[in-house]
Amino acid sequence: MFSIYILTYNEEIDIAACIESALLSDDVIVVDSCSADRTVEIASRYPVRIVQHAFESHGRQRTWMLQNIPTSHEWVYILEADERMTPELFAECLKAIQSQEYIGYYAAERVMFMGQWIRRSTQYPRYQMRLFRKDKVWFTDYGHTEREVCDGKTSFLKETYPHYTNSKGLSRWIEKHNRYSTDEAKETLRQLENGKVSWQDLLFGDSEVEKRRALKDLSLRLPFRPLLRFLYMYFLLGGCLDGRAGFAWCTLQTFYEYLILLKVWELKHLPPASLDEDGKLSRDKKANIDPAEVSPSN
Known part of the structure; x- marks a missing residue:
């Protein structure tokens, strides 16, 4: 099994569906950047842990999360609130973590926009580091986002995850x-x-x-x-x-x-x-x- 982190900030629209997709794992942690909306209230209705930490940057938030929030499992998966875990992806992740060769896996996103998957316009496949051993990966800042630093070999998952990039309008x-x-x-x-x-x-x-x-x-x-x-x-x-x-x-x-x-x-x-x-x-x-x-x- 692996733990799932969910990163949030003012995600009251997406958080319920995201958590429900993640509950395939027995250890789900919502890491909230001090939301001002109903994100924490909604998340508290589910059997998940909620930790709040003021946001500094994407790279620092992820690194702080990995270093300071304990998990039940050695392997972790990172979800953003407007992304979803799927049963097919979860099953592949369970199989992937049995390998002793790799310390992390990239997954490709399926950008959902205006009610459909726009596969060509989004340069598919665009890979993100999502599944990894907690002690072998950390993050640095790059532009508005982050880049991973990996201490070991990495590979790629075949299954993809949906990313509802325009869900809030x-x-x-x-x-x-x-x-x-x-x-x-x-x-x-x-x-x-x-x-x-x-x-x-x-x-x-x-x-x-x-x-x-x-x-x-x-x-x-x-x-x-x-x-x-x-x-x-x-x-x-x-x-x-x-x-x-x-x-x-x-x-x-x-x-x-x-x-x-x-x-x-x-x-x-x-x-x-x-x-x-x-x-x-x-x-x-x-x-x-x-x-x-x-x-x-x-």
């Missing part, structure tokens, strides 16, 4: 990605100044994860990146075959990419600390900036 998605774009802009600027493209991983990487990360490092350096991303996703990957949902998804991702570029420009040209935590200009800075100076066209 379009307004919530835009609000969330506005915040994400600030962290992504900082990481983009850092990569452009100090990072480099690993052509070895891009062309001959041992896994899909290595190749995808090298491709992202390359894409950061391409001109007209938002437009190229739309063309790549919609035509080359076949997003046009995902119908209306595919077009909407590719358009939103293009908007997100452009928002990141605008914030990279802000970081380069505006005074330090001029962006607040939501990626907006702070009020005291606005009063001292000539509108002509912040136009990307100048």
Whole structure:
């Protein structure tokens, strides 16, 4: 058996369905980032443990969770509240943890958007580290999200998990990605100044994860990146075959990419600390900036 962590913050819409899918395990822990809605109230109706810890970053939250919250089992699985465990995936996980060769497994997400799985538009399969030995994996921050550090060999699960990325509505998605774009802009600027493209991983990487990360490092350096991303996703990957949902998804991702570029420009040209935590200009800075100076066209 393996334990399941569920990470939450204001997830009253998703938390019940997520917990119900996770109860295939006999040890489920909800790790809540001090939600202001009914997340904890709803979660407390189920036979799960609930631990609250103030959120600092995705990488730090996961590492704190692994180091400070005891589990009944050596192996753990991480679920986000808008994701689901499936019986098929659970069964494969039970079989996978019997292996002595690997310390962790990547699982691919099925992005559910506008009532359907948009397989082509989302660059499927996109793998995330989900199942692993608790003492062999930790996380660091990368942009708005995290990257795993693994002490041992890893492999890949065949079964996938559904990710209901827009379950809280379009307004919530835009609000969330506005915040994400600030962290992504900082990481983009850092990569452009100090990072480099690993052509070895891009062309001959041992896994899909290595190749995808090298491709992202390359894409950061391409001109007209938002437009190229739309063309790549919609035509080359076949997003046009995902119908209306595919077009909407590719358009939103293009908007997100452009928002990141605008914030990279802000970081380069505006005074330090001029962006607040939501990626907006702070009020005291606005009063001292000539509108002509912040136009990307100048």
